[in-house]
Amino acid sequence: MERIPILQMGPFLLVTIQVDMHDQLALTLQDDLSERISKTSARGVLIDISALDMVDSFIGRMIGTISGLSKIMDAQTVLVGMQPAVAITLVELGLTLPGVSTALNVERGMKLLQDRVIEQ
Amino acid sequence: MTVRSSGTHAIHIEQDVVLARQLARKLATECGIRLIDLTKLVTAVSELARNTMVYGGGGDMDWQIIDENPRTGLRLTFRDEGPGIPDLKLAMTDGWTSGSGLGLGLTGAKRLVDDFEIDTAPGKGTRVTITRWT
Amino acid sequence: MAALQSSTLDAMKKNQNQLLVEWISGLEAGGATRNIKEQDLKQQTSQFLQLIISGLENGNGKNVATSSWDDIRQFLEKLSHSRAQLGQDSQQTASFIFALKGPLFALLQNQYQDSPALLAEQLWEVSELLDALGLHTIRTFQKSREAVIKRQQEELLELSTPVVKLWDGVLALPMIGTLDSQRTQVVMESLLQRIVDTGSEIAIIDITGVPTVDTLVAQHLLKTVTAIRLMGADCIISGVRPQIAQTIVHLGLDLQGVVTKANLADALKLALTRLGMTISKAN
Numbered sequence: 001m002e003r004i005p006i007l008q009m010g011p012f013l014l015v016t017i018q019v020d021m022h023d024q025l026a027l028t029l030q031d032d033l034s035e036r037i038s039k040t041s042a043r044g045v046l047i048d049i050s051a052l053d054m055v056d057s058f059i060g061r062m063i064g065t066i067s068g069l070s071k072i073m074d075a076q077t078v079l080v081g082m083q084p085a086v087a088i089t090l091v092e093l094g095l096t097l098p099g100v101s102t103a104l105n106v107e108r109g110m111k112l113l114q115d116r117v118i119e120q
Numbered sequence: 121m122t123v124r125s126s127g128t129h130a131i132h133i134e135q136d137v138v139l140a141r142q143l144a145r146k147l148a149t150e151c152g153i154r155l156i157d158l159t160k161l162v163t164a165v166s167e168l169a170r171n172t173m174v175y176g177g178g179g180d181m182d183w184q185i186i187d188e189n190p191r192t193g194l195r196l197t198f199r200d201e202g203p204g205i206p207d208l209k210l211a212m213t214d215g216w217t218s219g220s221g222l223g224l225g226l227t228g229a230k231r232l233v234d235d236f237e238i239d240t241a242p243g244k245g246t247r248v249t250i251t252r253w254t
Numbered sequence: 255m256a257a258l259q260s261s262t263l264d265a266m267k268k269n270q271n272q273l274l275v276e277w278i279s280g281l282e283a284g285g286a287t288r289n290i291k292e293q294d295l296k297q298q299t300s301q302f303l304q305l306i307i308s309g310l311e312n313g314n315g316k317n318v319a320t321s322s323w324d325d326i327r328q329f330l331e332k333l334s335h336s337r338a339q340l341g342q343d344s345q346q347t348a349s350f351i352f353a354l355k356g357p358l359f360a361l362l363q364n365q366y367q368d369s370p371a372l373l374a375e376q377l378w379e380v381s382e383l384l385d386a387l388g389l390h391t392i393r394t395f396q397k398s399r400e401a402v403i404k405r406q407q408e409e410l411l412e413l414s415t416p417v418v419k420l421w422d423g424v425l426a427l428p429m430i431g432t433l434d435s436q437r438t439q440v441v442m443e444s445l446l447q448r449i450v451d452t453g454s455e456i457a458i459i460d461i462t463g464v465p466t467v468d469t470l471v472a473q474h475l476l477k478t479v480t481a482i483r484l485m486g487a488d489c490i491i492s493g494v495r496p497q498i499a500q501t502i503v504h505l506g507l508d509l510q511g512v513v514t515k516a517n518l519a520d521a522l523k524l525a526l527t528r529l530g531m532t533i534s535k536a537n
Binding site for chain 2: 020021022023024053054055056057058084085086088089092093094095
Binding site: 081082083084088090097102103108109 | 442443446447449450453455477480481482483484485486487
């Protein structure tokens, strides 16, 4: 079955979404991530959507769910690389992803996670 | 006003929703719709196609490229023979949902396009038509 | 209502060349042919006459909106478009069609000199058709011009509100003049793109030069701030005058924790501090 790969980078997990996901693929990612967080006791999750030229309410919900899930498992989620057209559309849709931290790119996102984890 | 081209795309399984998005993107690019408007349109298509599949029990997406000199438009109609929406006014308020969704489908989609029309009634299925112009 | 007689149609077909010659000289006399190449004019007039004749031969009615007149409408749309590009106004473009009336009427007068009633009837038929086509041309012309103006406005917008890099990681967008919905949108889109292109974490939107802000514009500003945050950057709004502050309070708008500063300098200071920098005097 098709899956989105999850990379482990030290205490963090990196997910790079590069395909146009159908709903099941998104749900599978959710499940896979929560399993990996638990297995590796990851402290942070970085979701890279710089390759996505569209994010609809389903994917938006998925991101919100992943953020909530991780928090429960003591991990922070940072969403990085949102394209301007996607950002404008999400705002127009009324999907503001409350509680989800964001950063411009993977590098900044990583730094943000490190700072946050050190804080704790 | 002339219809430059038209076609239809069936929506029955998840992959059809993805294909609907990709088709809409291709058609919108052909019309010359700018990136931001295109992104909004494709997102609306995703919402409506998913509705058709999930709540409508499957259906079709009809498309037309319309030339109305000097502008060009892409018109998409999502139709299904599903249960229909009982209280349309309620459904068009933000936050309403019939499933486990966030309920942003219809109202959200409406904000993302130029023209939005919906025709639905319990037992009569649902028909949503959206248009984006250059 | 009577229709066009086949004798009229025949007369037109037989005398095409003469019609064209008289038509073109009528156009030139009216000054409608400046900037237009002779061959283009010859080609356009002959094509139009052909289309009219074949349309009439096919028995198309006077309703020029029907699909049977598609060819001629398309031709006119192209003509309108090209004339608009040349900066011609709608009068000159419509006179292209109306100038055909003279030669046609002269032809018909000749043809029906012995039957005034028939002449009157045929003149009317021909006149109605050309009027309908002329009106269609004017309508399409207007639309073309409007599209040109709109595009020029957009380009002007982009030029008049440049995004400026104040420092590594700090962009500024000085907005000047009254903001309308469309302008705000275009400008905001280019700001967002620059944020991504430069990897700038802070964008300062300066509205010192904006006299008033209405609900719609304020909403656009807020939408932009939200979009900037979704992308992973942040936004400071500077230059909020007392009047604007009042408007915002009156409208009950929630700035959602957006930091505002009285002027661009303060905003820059804050931005640099946020980026972990300090400014000190050199010895």
